[in-house]
Amino acid sequence: MPSLSIKRLSVLALPFAAFSAIAGQVQAQEWTPDGSVEFIAPANPGGGWDTLVRTMSRVIQQEELADENYAAINVPGGGGAVAWAQIARDEGNPQKLFATSPPMILVPLAGASRYDHTDFTPVARLITDYSIVLVDADSDYQTLEDLLNAMEEDPGLSVGGGSAPGSMDHISIAGLASAAGLDAAAVNYIPFSGGGDAMTNLMGGHIEAVITGAGESVGQLGEGSQLRALGVSSEERLGGELAEIPTYKEQGVDYTFDIWRGVMGTPDMPEEAVSYYENLFAEMLETDGWQEARDQLGWLDAYQDSEAFGAFLDDQQALFSNVLSELGLLGE
Structure with a gap:
């Protein structure tokens, strides 16, 4: 029978092992959110995006990491495409975030969304599932x-x-x-x-x-x-x-599949807002509340800041373009 040439399809780069590099880059931040932050899960309740959004929102509140509420909002449809279309219209909004994972790459490649990862602002990669x-x-x-x-x-x-x-x-x-x-x-x-x-x-x-x-x-x-x-x-x-x-x-099946999950923001999100969220999420990963939730859910920390996450997304696009082509699912 036909088979993919890729025996091991892994979408996760090596986990980020230490936060010391981040610490050296942290600068005093003047910007903070002005009121609640919309945190969108581009699917119905109960899925991976929803689980990430609600877990992060709860831990940020429980650990008192921010004064603002991170309001979980579900926007289902089109494998994420409906939410992406809405978010793309809110250019520059520093208080709108959304959970992301491989569909951010795969759905546009399959021709099911006019928006891809390059239309949004990478904030941070967080975990692998x-x-x-x-x-x-x-x-x-x-x-x-x-x-x-x-x-x-x-x-x-x-x-x-x-x-x-x-x-x-x-x-x-x-x-x-x-x-x-x-x-x-x-x-x-x-x-x-x-x-x-x-x-x-x-x-x-x-x-x-x-x-x-x-x-x-x-x-x-x-x-x-x-x-x-x-x-x-x-x-x-x-x-x-x-x-x-x-x-x-x-x-007996020699195959693994890793699912990265992270956070992105609106198109052209201000740099000071990106920096604020990078530091907030890096701090969150070190809390007891996060580590307890992470272990319960079977996640592994895999932090990348905005710049590294953006480069990772570009690499993922190249990888999955080949995979979808092999399956006959690459869009026009």
Whole structure:
């Protein structure tokens, strides 16, 4: 069967290990937000963007890092494209932020958004998450191998995800299928407006499996859960609530998929605002409240400041352009 040439598709550069370099660059900041900051999750509640936004907002408040409220706002639709179109019209607004991850690169490349990462202001990359494969707790699929065998026998088997066709979850499950010897382009991927929607449809019996972010699934797993986790895309097992879930590699599929997550701002956000948020988020990552939440969600810190994050996004665009072309999903 055809397979992608990329056995390991990793979208995460090495985690930023120390904050000493940042400390040397920090300068006294005169600018602070004037009132509440809009913090947009470009999807419905329950997905990876939503989880990041609400976790950050809560930690900033609990740790008393800022006087202002970071108001979580959900703007679903188009795998992020609806929110991006709204944000793009608010040029220069220093008090509007949004969560971002690989769909910021993938959706425009697939031709599903007129706006791409170059239209916005990179603020900071924060963490990496991983993909997780879920089925209903009563499903016949007990292992990842069971599901992959079923997908080979029935290419119409539906796998839902919280991002648009050709975007993050689609690429993640296509890469897994390819690494297992299946036809990546034949995966029957069903898009939903966020991982929460995908999991709801799985529990409702509308699809056979879900591929989503491991962090956003934590609240749906555990004793009495309606879902069963078959595997995670990390190199090694995750900690916290996800510690008992085997990796793909443990189950004989040599494939990993890392999901970076970060924050971007409006087009041409003022430099003093970018600097303020860079320093705020770097400080947040060092708090007990953040580290507790991060460990519970199975995230790893992967901080980059605005300049480094912008260069990283450019590299991601080049990488995923090749991947989408190989899958026949690159837009015109």
